[in-house]
Amino acid sequence: MAIEFKKIVLITSGQPSLNPRIVKEADALAEVGYDVTVIYQFWNNWATQLDQQLLAKKKWKAIRVGGDPVTEKFIYWKTRVQYKIYQKLLGLIGLNYKTSIGAIGRCTKLLIKEALKTPAEIYIAHNLSALPAAVIAAKKNNCKCGFDAEDFHRNEVTNDSNHIDFKLKKFIEDHFIDKLDYLTTASPLISEAYQQLYSKINPVTILNVFPKTNLQLIKESSNRLKLFWFSQTIGEGRGIEQIILAIGQLNHQTIELHLLGSHSLEIKSKFEEIALKNNLDFTQLFFHSPISSDQLIPFASQFDIGIASEISTPWNRNICLTNKIFTYINAGLGVLASDTLAQKKLLEDYPGMGFIYNKNEISTLINCLNTYINQPEVLKNQKKQALSYCNNHLNWEIEKEKFLNIIKVAIS
Structure with missing residues (x-):
């Protein structure tokens, strides 16, 4: 130009x-x-x-x-x-x-x-x-x-x-x-x-969205299902508690939850306490410090599922689309997104790359995680679809x- x-x-x-x-x-x-x-x-x-x-x-x-x-x-x-x-x-x-x-x-x-x-x-x-x-x-x-x-x-x-x-x-x-x-x-x-x-x-x-990814091959999932969530700050009221409860109710020791963002020792201890009370041990919950934006997608690509656990109130949260969900797509992850209006619309417009769960009903989140555990082909197909959207539409x-x-x- x-x-x-x-x-x-x-x-x-x-x-x-x-x-x-x-x-x-x-x-x-x-x-x-x-x-x-x-x-x-x-x-x-x-x-x-x-x-x-x-x-x-x-x-x-x-x-x-x-x-x-x-x-x-x-x-x-x-x-x-x-x-x-x-x-x-x-x-x-x-x-x-x-x-x-x-x-x-x-x-x-x-x-x-x-x-x-x-x-x-x-x-x-x-x-x-x-x-x-x-x-x-x-x-x-x-x-x-x-x-x-x-x-x-x-x-x-x-x-x-x-x-x-x-x-x-x-x-x-x-x-x-x-x-x-x-x-x-x-x-x-x-x-x-x-x-x-x-x-x-x-x-x-x-x-x-982000520039097209260089990722071409979807790595085969290991015997551990790795969930990823990130934001500038790790804190309460962001949907993390619900994710921990869902993993705990599944009582599946092969699920890991990785959280990336600025966090205090108090917050880390609080989430670790919630995890321990809900059948998660320290080999399942990981905290990562903030990294630069150009490192974020390569870092995210090591995981399996990106979680966009947005809330619906106030109104902005219901209608916004954060860079979180597009980072997951660009990194070739399956997308697990709460049912805000904006996220529902995105996954309806671009189907096949993830699941929407009801943030007010933990059973729907548990059902999604169960599907990933019991039907590994679903996750593999979602990852392929996410990369396809990234390379052809969402970039x-x-x-x-x-x-x-x-x-x-x-x-x-």
């Missing part, structure tokens, strides 16, 4: 290592010749270590604002205090433009400041607290802006329309989304939700062209 040399700024209130989606977009833009800058902020220490490895290999620039608790303590703690003050002010004086900008994110004001002094043809926000920065910088520099909504933000935390988190996010969305030149989302149902709210915007779905090569075309049209 031949282009004129143009500058593009992507903005996030997270870190590159915590957001594979912004990395894929930045890479895609840089590959075709755009001058790309990513503006971001500190989120946690382990991601900072991964960022150092990641950014050293990239063709695009990265600018961090807001400091961190180790090397730039003053600005970090100053912004934390200011953020807390603005959150308190919401309850005292209510929502207005100033309080909403201050309360939507620790570094939103600094993201705005940095974006304003970084000229570009288009500013692209990732996550809601970066949205004001993209729109304000675009207006000041008389150029275009876009927003990538991986979530349905007003319902990320609660379904209660009287809750302050809902009101704040709705205020930000209402104030800025209508000013966008384009809106992308990470699932068809999120696109539908935003379309209903903002009729002038026509959201385009860009799935959370970044396809979604990337959609994304690049959106940018080309927006700035042409």
Whole structure:
């Protein structure tokens, strides 16, 4: 795709290592010749270590604002205090433009400041607290802006329309989304939700998929059935407890559960205690520390089944599609997914690569695991189907062209 040399700024209130989606977009833009800058902020220490490895290999620039608790303590703690003050002010004086900008994110004001002094043809926000920065910088520099909504933000935390988190996010969305030149989302149902709210915007779905895998052969399953779950953080209320209970009720010693993500010793001990109480021993439950996003798919490919144990509340959880489920597909795993609306739709649209289970009825999860144990051909066929979908339909090569075309049209 031949282009004129143009500058593009992507903005996030997270870190590159915590957001594979912004990395894929930045890479895609840089590959075709755009001058790309990513503006971001500190989120946690382990991601900072991964960022150092990641950014050293990239063709695009990265600018961090807001400091961190180790090397730039003053600005970090100053912004934390200011953020807390603005959150308190919401309850005292209510929502207005100033309080909403201050309360939507620790570094939103600094993201705005940095974006304003970084000229570009288009500013692209990732996550809601970066949205004001993209729109304000675009207006000041008389150029275009876009927003990538991986979530349905007003319902990320609660379904209660009287809750302050809902009101704040709705205020930000209402104030800025209508000013966008384009809106992308990470699932068809999120696109539908935003379309209903903002009729002038026509959201385009860009799935959370990854580049085509080099995996060609499905390894034969060993005598142990290896289940895999990952997220940025391992914690309670993520469906892990139900998985452990299901394995325990099967009382099958050849099933392993592998969990990857940041975790405290307290959480590790808590899940180990649940496991021991439910007939699992320490040879069945494994904890893995976070790894870089480019290592994730090769790491996942050593397992048999990827578990997407998403919950249905608040509403965003019901309609989002995380990079978790697409990682499993790309790694050639069988997919075991809870019955959220978005995951049910995905497995209906792409049948044969996994099972949907009822997250409120543990018997359905047990039945799925029983099938894998007693009918190994089912798992083998699911793995083949997952790789087929990855290589022919669900891959970044396809979604990337959609994304690049959106940018080309927006700035042409």
